[in-house]
Amino acid sequence: MNDKLERGMGAIFFLSAAASILAVALICFFLLVNGLPMIFRSGPLTFLLGKEWSPADIPPVFGILPMIAGSIYITFGAIIIGLPVGVLTAVYLAHVCPKRIYGMVKPGVDLLAGIPSVVYGFFGMAAIVPYTGNSILSACILLGIMILPTVVAIAESALRAVPEQYYRGALALGAGHYRAVFGVVLPAARSGVLAAAVLGIGRAIGETMAVIMVAGNQARMPVSWLKGARTLTANIVIEMGYAAEQHREALIATGAVLLVFILIINLTFSALTRRKA
């Protein structure tokens, strides 16, 4: 093949690789340009720390602290439920289960990751809400399940990256199998476990549809685990359909705040995984 084609295709490959740079730049640009003016017009503190969200009032009041709090409560609860179960499942997969069972459990965990969030939502509406109501707790339980595959995958690869000698050394010192795994291997993989938690937080805070279907979505400061709350993500989906002007800008600003949260979480995650490597 001639030199021209060779160089031309090389350029095309490079441009394709640059597409993701362009995409991130466009996403940040459009969200910030459309969201920030609103935040600065009403004052960042009033917007971020305002406890009242009443877009229908005259004049409208836009404070997103209730949604920030809702997202934090629900994410925190989801981690409390999903992290221990996920890490223990990862220990099971990496160090306990026989190969034949691994071949059945692992695809199951992968399937859990592939189930659409609306299906989780329908499941939550019928299997969780009847017991705990449209509440923060319901959302925590459902999200705890939804982040399992993420936590399991990252924790498992972290556990597998621990050198075999650590485990053998522990056995040689008289530890049993489980004590060697929990006392030596798991602590050695702790940065990976932390990374799993961080990515789980990212998943939970960004989840939208399933949360809307079980969390009640009241735009008020969370009052109890058994009462409803609204997340940042839910705020956007619920009101974007009919919002106009200032209200619409406030919702885009909500998205910008969410994006900033996610970027911080992503940076933390890559810092954690890079140090290990």
Added chain:
Amino acid sequence: MRPSERILAGLTWTAAAATVGVLFYLIVFILIKGIPYLKPSLFSLTYTSNNVSLTPALVSTVIITAMSLIIATPLGLFAAIYLTEYARRGNRAVVLVRMTTETLAGIPSIVYGLFGLLFFVTALGWGFSVLAGAFTLAIMILPLIMRTAEEAILSVPDIWREGAFGLGAGRLRTVFRIVLPAAMPGILAGVILAVGRIVGETAALIYTSGTVAQIPATPMQSARTLSVHMYALSSEGLHTDQGYATAVVLLVVVILINAASAWIARRFGAKK
């Protein structure tokens, strides 16, 4: 076994059983709630407010999936080729590409939806359309396709490339004649996973491709996918049972997609 060993063993087994148990419970639950409402009328060609047929949504799902893949697959594949075969190690552009790809992978779907609304729907003036939805989803699945393609390409042994170079093939010919054919199953497995992401997506589509329950005649019309259809049914609250029936269809599709991807990846792994 010492008591402490026994407790740890109990915890581990319980957690694993809970994970698998939840999966089974969810699947069985959706099947039990949905199968009684899987009637032929649910598959009639048109959607009406009395008969919430899922056929238009099913067809729209296929259309949006195909369009997103047509956009994202070449882009992701070429990017992976650049990163693995062309770029020099430690090149600053490569570091930036990797960082942004990681970032894209972590951005929640509602943020993609907002971006699609601001950029494709509003700034480019496409309106609520299948095209806007497909472009939004294409960006969303790009990191997944890039990463899986990169892994597949990296797992082709270097000695094959050296062999091709030794026989006088250029870099481009080596990539297309030697590397890509060998990496194809891995690339395909990634594309299938991307199909799963698209089929399950809701938040990124509501405000880009919109929620009209029709088979789109042109890419500039609005249409809803199965997932969006389910959400619409749940938020209207009148046909929740049909929502569960739709969930059964969606669940079956997702299970098939996952099985196909795993099967291809396994065959690939065995060959290596």
